[in-house]
Amino acid sequence: MVEYLLGVGILAAVYAINALSLNLQVGVTGLLNFGQVAFVGIGAYSVAILDSHDVPWIVGFLVGAVLAGAAGALVGRLGRTLASDYWAIATLALAELVRLVALNQDGFTGGAQGLSAVSGIWTGMSTTAREAATFATIVVVLGIAYLVARRVRNGQYGRVLVLIRENPDLAASLRHNVVSAKVRVMALSAVMASVCGGFYAMYISFIGPGQLLPFATFLIFTMVVVGGLGNTTGAVVGAVLITVLYDGTRFVRDWIDVSADQAAGIRILVIGVVLLGFLLVRTEGLVPEKVKAAHARR
Amino acid sequence: MLVVEGIKKHFAGIAALDGASIEVRAGESVGLVGPNGSGKSTALNCCSGFERPDAGRVLLLGKDVTGKEPWDVAKLGLVRTFQHANLPTKMSVMDLMLAGGHLVRGETIRHSLVSWKRVREEEADAVDKAWSILERIKLDKLAGHPGGKLSGGQQKLLSLGMALMGDPKILMLDEPTAGVNPSLRVELAEHLRKLQTEGVTLLTVEHDMRFISDVCDRVYVLDRGAIIASCAPAELSDHPEVLEAYLGRSGSRAVVESADRRTLS
Ligand SMILES: Nc1ncnc2c1ncn2[C@@H]1O[C@H](COP(=O)(O)OP(=O)(O)O)[C@@H](O)[C@H]1O
Numbered sequence: 001m002v003e004y005l006l007g008v009g010i011l012a013a014v015y016a017i018n019a020l021s022l023n024l025q026v027g028v029t030g031l032l033n034f035g036q037v038a039f040v041g042i043g044a045y046s047v048a049i050l051d052s053h054d055v056p057w058i059v060g061f062l063v064g065a066v067l068a069g070a071a072g073a074l075v076g077r078l079g080r081t082l083a084s085d086y087w088a089i090a091t092l093a094l095a096e097l098v099r100l101v102a103l104n105q106d107g108f109t110g111g112a113q114g115l116s117a118v119s120g121i122w123t124g125m126s127t128t129a130r131e132a133a134t135f136a137t138i139v140v141v142l143g144i145a146y147l148v149a150r151r152v153r154n155g156q157y158g159r160v161l162v163l164i165r166e167n168p169d170l171a172a173s174l175r176h177n178v179v180s181a182k183v184r185v186m187a188l189s190a191v192m193a194s195v196c197g198g199f200y201a202m203y204i205s206f207i208g209p210g211q212l213l214p215f216a217t218f219l220i221f222t223m224v225v226v227g228g229l230g231n232t233t234g235a236v237v238g239a240v241l242i243t244v245l246y247d248g249t250r251f252v253r254d255w256i257d258v259s260a261d262q263a264a265g266i267r268i269l270v271i272g273v274v275l276l277g278f279l280l281v282r283t284e285g286l287v288p289e290k291v292k293a294a295h296a297r298r
Numbered sequence: 299m300l301v302v303e304g305i306k307k308h309f310a311g312i313a314a315l316d317g318a319s320i321e322v323r324a325g326e327s328v329g330l331v332g333p334n335g336s337g338k339s340t341a342l343n344c345c346s347g348f349e350r351p352d353a354g355r356v357l358l359l360g361k362d363v364t365g366k367e368p369w370d371v372a373k374l375g376l377v378r379t380f381q382h383a384n385l386p387t388k389m390s391v392m393d394l395m396l397a398g399g400h401l402v403r404g405e406t407i408r409h410s411l412v413s414w415k416r417v418r419e420e421e422a423d424a425v426d427k428a429w430s431i432l433e434r435i436k437l438d439k440l441a442g443h444p445g446g447k448l449s450g451g452q453q454k455l456l457s458l459g460m461a462l463m464g465d466p467k468i469l470m471l472d473e474p475t476a477g478v479n480p481s482l483r484v485e486l487a488e489h490l491r492k493l494q495t496e497g498v499t500l501l502t503v504e505h506d507m508r509f510i511s512d513v514c515d516r517v518y519v520l521d522r523g524a525i526i527a528s529c530a531p532a533e534l535s536d537h538p539e540v541l542e543a544y545l546g547r548s549g550s551r552a553v554v555e556s557a558d559r560r561t562l563s
C-alpha cells in the first residue's frame with residue numbers, strides 16, 4: 001500500500017512539473033501548445049539514451065534540457081510567422097515528428113520497442129526506501145519548478161506575458177518584444193517539460209514512442225484546465241487530482257468485465273469527460289486565476 | 299521629431315493611404331482629422347510599426363523606422379494608444395500600469411530568478427510612479443479593479459496612463475475621446491495640454507472638433523488617404539475642401555453634421 005501511494009505520489013509530482021510548464025504556455029501566455037509531449041520526449045530519450053551508454057543521469061538531464069530548450073525556442077520563433085491557430089496545429093505536427101523519429105531511429109531510440117531498463121535514481125537502496133527517496137527527490141525538484149513558475153508569473157515578465165495573451169498589440173505598443181517574450185517562455189517551459197520527461201523515464205525505467213502519443217499532451221491539458229488556467233498553484237492541484245483519477249481507473253477491470261483494450265478506452269474517455277465538463281461548466285478551473293490586488297503605497 | 303514622407307498603404311485593392319505626408323515638430327501638438335475610413339488609424343499604424351507601408355518613409359528623431367517592429371519604435375520613444383482600449387479583465391489597473399512601465403530586470407527570466415532584491419527595488423519605483431500617474435488621472439481609487447471592467451472612458455484614460463509609464467517622447471492617440479463622457483473629455487484635454495508643457499510631443503486622431511481646437515496647435519486633414527489641408531484648428535472652416543470632405547459626401551452626412559456643425563462653423 002505504501003509503495004502504491006508512493007508510486008502515485010511520484011507520478012503526480014512528475015506530472016505536476018509538466019503541468020507547471022504547460023500552464024506557463026497555455027494558461028499564462030495563451031500559447032496553445034498541443035505538442036507538449038515533444039519536449040517531454042526529448043528529455044526522456046536524452047536521459048534514457050545516455051543512460052544506456054552508462055553516462056551519469058545528471059548529464060542526461062542537462063543534455064535533455066539544452067535540446068528541449070532549443071526546440072522550445074524554435075517552436076516559439078515559429079509564432080512570428082504563424083497565426084496562433086496555425087501555430088497550435090504546427091506544435092501538434094512537431095510532436096508527431098518527434099514520435100516518428102523515436103519510432104524509426106532504431107539504433108538510437110530502440111524503435112518501437114523503446115528503451116527499457118533505464119536505471120533510476122537511488123539505485124543502491126531497497127525497494128520501499130528507494131521509492132521514498134525518489135519521491136522526496138522529485139518533490140524537491142517540483143518545489144523548485146513551482147518557485148520558478150511563480151516568480152516568473154508574479155513579476156514583470158509574467159505581467160507582460162498575460163498582457164500578450166489578452167492584447168498582444170497593446171503589449172507591443174508598450175515596447176514589449178512580443179516575439180522574444182514568447183520564445184523565452186517556450187524555452188523555459190520546454191526545459192521544465194524535459195526535466196519531467198527525464199524523471200518519467202527513470203521512474204518507470206522505460207521510454208517508448210507509445211508514450212509520445214498526443215494523448216499524453218491531452219492528459220496534461222486536462223490537469224491545467226481542471227486546476228485553473230493561468231494559476232500556478234492550480235496546475236499542481238490539477239496534476240495531483242488527474243493523476244489519482246487516471247491511475248485509479250487502471251483498476252477498472254476489477255469492477256467491470258471488459259477487455260484490456262476497452263479498459264484503456266474507458267480510462268481515456270473518463271479524462272475526456274472531465275476535460276469537457278470543466279470546459280463547459282467551470283472554465284476557470286478549481287483554483288481560478290486571480291486579479292492581483294494593487295501594491296500598497298509607500 | 300516625426301516625419302512621414304509620402305506613405306502609401308493598400309488593403310486588398312483599396313488605398314487606405316495614398317501618399318500622405320505629415321510632420322510633427324518636437325513639442326508640438328498636432329491633430330489628424332478626417333472622415334471615417336480616410337486612413338487615420340492606418341497612418342498611426344504605419345508610424346508605430348503595426349503596419350508596414352507599401353511606399354514612403356517614416357522618420358522618428360531622424361532615424362528611419364519604416365517597417366520596424368512596434369516595440370523597436372516604442373523603444374525610441376513613440377508610444378501610441380488604440381481606438382478601442384480593450385483592456386484585459388484579468389489584470390488590475392495597477393498591474394496594467396506596471397505593464398506599461400519599462401522594468402528592464404523584471405522582464406528577463408534570469409533576473410527574475412536571481413536578483414530578487416534589485417528586481418524588487420525596480421518594481422517599487424515603478425509602483426511609486428504608477429501611483430502618482432493614477433492620482434493625476436484620478437484612477438487611484440480603482441487601482442485594484444480589473445482594467446477591463448472600467449467604463450470606456452476610464453479605459454481610455456488608463457491607456458493614456460499606461461503609455462505615460464514609459465516616459466514617451468511622442469504620444470500618438472487614436473480617438474482618445476470616443477466613448478468618453480463630456481466632463482471627462484474636458485479633463486482629458488487638460489491632461490494633454492499639461493503633457494505638452496512637460497515636453498511631450500502629441501499627435502491626436504480625433505472626430506471631436508472642439509477637442510481638437512482645445513488640444514492641438516495645428517491640424518492635418520486626411521481624406522481618402524491623402525492630406526488635403528494643414529492649418530490651425532480655427533482656420534479649418536476656411537478650407538472649402540475640408541468642409542466638402544466632411545459634409546459633402548452622402549451617407550455619413552447627417553452624423554458628421556450633427557457632431558461637427560457646431561465647431562466647424
Ligand atoms: N487591416 C485592414 N484590412 C483591410 N482593410 C483595412 C484594414 N485596416 C484598414 N482598412 C481599410 O482602410 C481604410 C482606412 O481605414 P482606417 O485607417 O481605419 O480609417 P480611419 O481610422 O480614418 O477611420 C478603410 O477603408 C478600412 O476599411
Ligand SMILES: [Mg+2]
Pocket residue numbers: 338339340381
Ligand atoms: Mg480609426
